[in-house]
Amino acid sequence: MAKNIVQVVYSPDDKTTPVRIKPSTETKQDELIRDTDISGEGDLVVGDTKEVEITFTGTTKKIRIRADVDNTGIIYIGKTGVLADGTNDFVRLEAGDEVIMNYDDSTNALYAISDTASQVLNRGATL
DSSP states (O other): OOOOEEEEEEOTTTSOSEEEEOTTTTSOGGGGSOSSOEEEEEEEEEOSSSOEEEOOSSOOSEEEEEEOTTOOSOEEEESTTOOTTOTTOSEEEOTTOEEEEEOOTTTOOEEEEESSSSEEEEEEEEO
C-alpha cells in the first residue's frame, strides 16, 4: 500500500481554511523540522466505540500522526464528536498513511476513532 504524506497549512488570509501542500514540490523537507525540540509520543490504540484524545507533551507547533502499517481499518481524526463512520472527521488515515500539520494543541483538542477495533496510530510533534 502506498504511503501518503500531506502537510496541512492554514490559509494566511483567514487562519482556518486548510491548504494541502506536497512537501516534495512546494515545501522543502528541512522546513518541516525547524522548531526547537521534538517529542515522540509513541503509539495510541484507537477503537471503534469511543473517540480517544490525541495528546502531546509540551506546546506543539507541528504534529505528525501515522496509522500503523498493520492496521486493517480507517482511523478518523477530528475535533470532539468525530464518529466511527467518519462523521465530523478532518482526516482519514488508512494503514501507513500519515498527516503532518501545523497545530497548537492549547487551542483545540484532537480526537481519533476507527471503524475497526484496536487500530494503532503513532504521534509526534515539534515544539
